[in-house]
Amino acid sequence: MFAYWNAKFDFIGEEDMIAEEVARVVEKHADRRGALISVLEDIQQKYGYLSRGALEAVALKSRRSLVDIYSVATFYRAFSLSPRGRHLVSACVGTACHVRGAPGVVEELKRRLGINPGATTTDREFTLETVNCLGACALGPIVVVDGRYNPNVGVAKVEPIIAKAIRGSEADDALHDERIFPLNVQCPRCGHSLLDEAHLVDGQASIRLRGNADGQSGWINLSRLYGSVHSVTDTLFPNDSITSFRCPNCDHDLAGPVHCNDCDAPMVPLGITGGGIVQFCSRRGCPSHTLDLDSGRSGATAAFNAPERGSAS
Amino acid sequence: MITLKINGLNVTVEEGTTVLEAAKFLGFPIPTLCHMEGLSPYGACRLCVVEIGESPKSRLVSSCTYPAEAGLIVRTSSARVVKARKMVIELLLATCPQSKVIQDLASEHGVRQQRFRQEHEDCILCGLCLRMCSEQMMAHAIGFRGRGEHRSLGTPFDAKSEVCRLCGGCIYVCPACQLRCTYNQPEKAICGGCGNLEPPCVDKPQFDDMMCYMTPCVACEIKKD
Numbered sequence: 001m002f003a004y005w006n007a008k009f010d011f012i013g014e015e016d017m018i019a020e021e022v023a024r025v026v027e028k029h030a031d032r033r034g035a036l037i038s039v040l041e042d043i044q045q046k047y048g049y050l051s052r053g054a055l056e057a058v059a060l061k062s063r064r065s066l067v068d069i070y071s072v073a074t075f076y077r078a079f080s081l082s083p084r085g086r087h088l089v090s091a092c093v094g095t096a097c098h099v100r101g102a103p104g105v106v107e108e109l110k111r112r113l114g115i116n117p118g119a120t121t122t123d124r125e126f127t128l129e130t131v132n133c134l135g136a137c138a139l140g141p142i143v144v145v146d147g148r149y150n151p152n153v154g155v156a157k158v159e160p161i162i163a164k165a166i167r168g169s170e171a172d173d174a175l176h177d178e179r180i181f182p183l184n185v186q187c188p189r190c191g192h193s194l195l196d197e198a199h200l201v202d203g204q205a206s207i208r209l210r211g212n213a214d215g216q217s218g219w220i221n222l223s224r225l226y227g228s229v230h231s232v233t234d235t236l237f238p239n240d241s242i243t244s245f246r247c248p249n250c251d252h253d254l255a256g257p258v259h260c261n262d263c264d265a266p267m268v269p270l271g272i273t274g275g276g277i278v279q280f281c282s283r284r285g286c287p288s289h290t291l292d293l294d295s296g297r298s299g300a301t302a303a304f305n306a307p308e309r310g311s312a313s
Numbered sequence: 314m315i316t317l318k319i320n321g322l323n324v325t326v327e328e329g330t331t332v333l334e335a336a337k338f339l340g341f342p343i344p345t346l347c348h349m350e351g352l353s354p355y356g357a358c359r360l361c362v363v364e365i366g367e368s369p370k371s372r373l374v375s376s377c378t379y380p381a382e383a384g385l386i387v388r389t390s391s392a393r394v395v396k397a398r399k400m401v402i403e404l405l406l407a408t409c410p411q412s413k414v415i416q417d418l419a420s421e422h423g424v425r426q427q428r429f430r431q432e433h434e435d436c437i438l439c440g441l442c443l444r445m446c447s448e449q450m451m452a453h454a455i456g457f458r459g460r461g462e463h464r465s466l467g468t469p470f471d472a473k474s475e476v477c478r479l480c481g482g483c484i485y486v487c488p489a490c491q492l493r494c495t496y497n498q499p500e501k502a503i504c505g506g507c508g509n510l511e512p513p514c515v516d517k518p519q520f521d522d523m524m525c526y527m528t529p530c531v532a533c534e535i536k537k538d
Contacts, residue, residue, distance in 0.1 A: 052470055065447075065476075067456035070469035074458045 017238070021046060022057035036064065036072055040079055049080040085120045085127040087165045089113070090144040091153075093130045096137035101154065105141050106130060108158040126165070168202060168230070180227035184273035190250035194270065196221060202228050207270070209254070210246040213237045213284070220245070226278070229287060239285050242266070260288045317385040326381050333361055333376040341389045344398065344418060346405075346488050347439035348377045352448055357439045359401050360418070364388045373397055395422075403427045408434050414488040435489055436466055442483030452476045455483060 025042045029035035039062065043054050050073050059066040073079045091109055093102045110116060113126050120127045134142050139151035143158070145165045153161065185194045185207050196208035199221045206221035211233065218235025220243070237243060242265045245254040256269040258279060265283035267290070272278055276293040316325045319336050326335045331354060336343050346358035356378040363376040365387050373393065388394060402422055405415045407429035415437075418424075440457070443466060447453040454477035458465050468474040 055469070065453045065456075066469050067443075067453055071456045071458060075460045 018047075018051065018053050019057045019061075021239075022054055023061050026058060026061040036062070036069065037076070040069075040073055044079055048084045049082060051083075052081075080127075083120065083124065085125050087126050087146055088144075089126055089128050089162075089165070090131045090134075091117070091128070092132075092134045092140060092142040092144075094133035094137065094140070096133075097140035097142060100140045102141040104155050105143060105153050105158060108155045109143070109162075112158055112162055126162075180225050182224045183226055183278060185224065185278065186271045186273050187247040187249060187252070188254070188269055188271040188277070189252045190247060191271070192247065192249035193273070194247070195224065199232065201230050201232055206232070208248055210248050210251070211235070211237065211243045212246070213241040213243040222280075226291065237284050241284055243282050243284060245282060255282060260286060262286060262288045315381060315383040317381050317383065317387060319387040320389055328381075330381045331377055332363060332365070332374075332379045332381055332385070332387055335381050336363070336376060336387070336389050343376055343389055344422070345377060346414070346418070346437075347441055349441060349445075349486060352441070352444040354378045355440050355444065358405070358437070360398060362394055362397050362401070364391050364394050398422060399424050404429065405437055408432055409437050409489045411435070412437075412489045437489050438464060438466065439488065440466075441486045441488065442466065445482045445486045446477075450478070450480050450482050452478060452480070 022043060025039050025046075028042070029038050032038070036058075039058060040050060043058070044050055047054065055069055055073060056066060058064070059069050062069075073081060089109060091102060091106050093106060106117065109128055113121055113128055115121055115126070115128050117128050117130045131144075134144065134149070136142055136149065136151070139149070141153045143150045143153045143161055145161055150157070150161050182204055186192060187194055194207045194209065195205045197205045199206050199208060201221050201223040202225050204224055207224050209220050209222070211218055211220040214237070216235050216237060218233055218237075221232045223230040245268050246252065247254060254268050254270070255266040256279060258267040258269070259265065260267055260281040260283065263281065263283050263286050265281050265286065267279040267288075268282050269277050269279045272293075276291070278292075279290045281288040314325050315328055316323055317332075317335060318324075319332075319339055320341060322339055324335050324339050326338065333343055333345070333348065333354075343361045343363065345361045347355050348358075348361060354377045356375040359375055361376045362373045363379075364371050365374055365379070365385060366372060367386055371388075371393075376387075376389070399422055402415070402419050402424045403426075405412075406419055406424070406427040409415055410427075410431065410433065438457075443455050443457070446455050452474075454474040455466060455468055458467060458469070468477070
């Protein structure tokens with residue numbers, strides 16, 4: 001919760017939006033020589049792949065030849081020039097994994113996903129790729145899904161791994177990771193609970209708020225899990241826009257007096273049932289947030305599953 | 314000025330001279346393919362290998378990129394060098410048999426067969442064209458793309474380049490594609506694409522640039538497919 005919007009697999013917007021973003025990334029690395037790879041990494045991180053428009057923008061902004069940039073982008077396998085799916089599945093086919101049965105695992109992945117290595121499913125959900133070694137040969141065969149390592153994968157374990165990815169790895173972790181726990185959130189003004197049982201995010205009831213940015217308004221459902229950055233919205237708010245949030249019950253503007261340390265946008269404070277305040281930045285894509293359990297009316301912390309750990313972050 | 318010994322002869326050259334230039338100064342022939350005056354040395358084709366040092370510690374280096382050192386002992390046509398050079402030519406023939414330049418090199422060096430799987434590429438990745446484009450024409454319109462067996466030369470995204478002025482410099486310097494097969498114009502057929510190394514074209518003045526005049530031409534048949 002409380003990074004408003006997961007920016008990683010962002011909708012690819014207008015050309016000038018890309019150009020703006022690229023300009024920012026190039027500027028960030030401007031003082032370093034040989035920063036091209038860092039620039040490309042940042043862009044790939046942001047959009048999931050390197051689009052032609054993005055590469056042309058890099059060439060224009062960094063005053064390099066597009067030829068050189070294209071050479072680097074096609075040389076490294078870490079860079080992808082075609083859009084990738086929401087989930088990246090990397091199956092290790094290194095020597096150790098091969099001996100332990102990786103070819104069978106890859107076959108099963110191909111069968112389950114219906115794509116060959118290097119391809120993306122038509123619904124843009126999965127990208128399958130093979131890698132040559134992940135450096136954890138004793139755990140082979142290894143399948144990495146969205147950065148999470150699955151050791152000792154047999155053919156039978158492929159199906160649950162894919163199911164877990166569809167469910168959302170974070171939701172699954174939330175059940176096991178003690179640093180991630182749900183919050184019961186209420187409007188700081190009218191005290192009405194903001195939880196919405198009808199819309200699930202991370203498999204839990206979500207925090208439903210009315211959002212308004214750049215003349216557009218719509219519903220935003222944030223994950224109630226402290227530590228998750230997932231959210232769902234019915235409106236396409238531009239990245240980096242500052243959203244004004246309203247309580248769906250009393251329609252009060254929720255922007256607070258505190259400003260974000262990172263980007264200076266107003267922080268949005270929400271009350272926690274039983275006491276305490278959680279604040280998150282109203283700028284879309286900014287992950288800044290704070291959790292204060294002691295302030296508020298009662299000081300009680302009974303609402304939390306693990307309050308001591310939570311307050312540390 | 315530094316002095317080195319090439320094939321037993323002492324030669325004094327300026328510092329920064331390459332071994333290739335020093336050998337050329339003495340008149341020792343070293344075949345080259347990816348080297349061209351006015352372009353930066355690249356060392357891609359390995360045809361210009363020479364042996365440096367004294368056995369048993371001697372080693373093969375590409376003379377176009379190796380700077381002359383004081384006291385360096387160089388041999389430009391030892392048995393080891395000739396063997397390596399023949400191998401390079403064989404490999405080039407396996408990649409790009411229809412190139413007139415490579416065929417001439419083969420017949421010059423007495424390479425009569427190639428023992429590898431025959432491919433029919435029209436590029437040997439020598440990088441001459443991109444150096445021509447960026448260093449002489451100042452356009453920088455083409456470059457290497459990809460890696461390993463997927464490495465290729467061309468414009469980004471295979472799109473028509475905005476900086477290319479269609480000067481033709483890249484085609485002019487290309488050792489692989491400058492004499493493209495013209496099977497659709499038999500009267501002008503400068504072909505030599507069949508990979509047949511007998512008869513060697515250098516001794517055949519009646520065909521001018523032609524390697525041979527076989528009908529049907531093997532390379533043309535392959536290209537047509």
